[in-house]
Amino acid sequence: GDSVTQMEGPVTLSEEAFLTINCTYTATGYPSLFWYVQYPGEGLQLLLKATKADDKGSNKGFEATYRKETTSFHLEKGSVQVSDSAVYFCALSVRGNTGKLIFGQGTTLQVKP
Amino acid sequence: DTGVSQDPRHKITKRGQNVTFRCDPISEHNRLYWYRQTLGQGPEFLTYFQNEAQLEKSRLLSDRFSAERPKGSFSTLEIQRTEQGDSAMYLCASSADGTRLHEQYFGPGTRLTVT
Numbered sequence: 334g335d336s337v338t339q340m341e342g343p344v345t346l347s348e349e350a351f352l353t354i355n356c357t358y359t360a361t362g363y364p365s366l367f368w369y370v371q372y373p374g375e376g377l378q379l380l381l382k383a384t385k386a387d388d389k390g391s392n393k394g395f396e397a398t399y400r401k402e403t404t405s406f407h408l409e410k411g412s413v414q415v416s417d418s419a420v421y422f423c424a425l426s427v428r429g430n431t432g433k434l435i436f437g438q439g440t441t442l443q444v445k446p
Numbered sequence: 447d448t449g450v451s452q453d454p455r456h457k458i459t460k461r462g463q464n465v466t467f468r469c470d471p472i473s474e475h476n477r478l479y480w481y482r483q484t485l486g487q488g489p490e491f492l493t494y495f496q497n498e499a500q501l502e503k504s505r506l507l508s509d510r511f512s513a514e515r516p517k518g519s520f521s522t523l524e525i526q527r528t529e530q531g532d533s534a535m536y537l538c539a540s541s542a543d544g545t546r547l548h549e550q551y552f553g554p555g556t557r558l559t560v561t
Contacts, residue, residue: 337488365548376450376552377489377537422488431502432477432547436488 335360339423339437346413346444354408354440356423364425366399366406371420413444450553452538458559459528466524467556471540478521481537489537528560
């Protein structure tokens with residue numbers, strides 16, 4: 334069945350460091366891909382999305398490119414801030430019209446000043 | 447609009463008791479989803495509604511679980527005869543239809559602890 338695998342955390346970085354969080358997926362057909370973020374004490378929020386191969390999603394300095402050939406959707410940011418500390422979830426949409434999302438296990442990012 | 451709200455935020459119950467959670471979606475969203483999240487894992491899909499119709503249920507949703515969305519507005523998730531394995535965070539999300547149906551807005555969740 335469809336699945337998402339993320340790199341294990343926690344990831345600890347110093348402020349202004351470069352961030353990569355790896356995400357790979359297995360899916361039937363051509364899913365849309367998403368990154369959601371959960372800040373402490375808050376609900377999940379959509380960070381960015383890509384709906385087809387080679388699309389790049391971007392938001393708040395974060396980017397991820399839909400790579401069909403490697404079934405990956407790695408999240409990157411050039412310079413992280415303390416305020417980026419959160420749990421990041423990679424997700425894919427199941428084929429069809431249900432809206433159902435399948436999430437990875439989440440990666441905790443801690444940014445130190 | 448204040449976003450998706452869930453009530454209660456925390457619930458502690460004894461094994462065998464029934465519990466009910468409520469979700470109020472964003473008012474113009476006609477899709478509503480329930481997910482369950484256990485510690486260290488991502489959310490897992492339970493069920494979803496389009497307006498008042500419940501269109502899909504996960505195999506995770508045993509017959510002790512029931513969800514409703516009367517009049518296509520708020521939704522309730524009831525768990526009967528709770529078990530310790532039901533302890534988790536229960537998340538509600540809503541979305542619009544069409545091309546934005548995967549852009550789901552999540553509530554803060556209800557944390558259930560079964561003792």
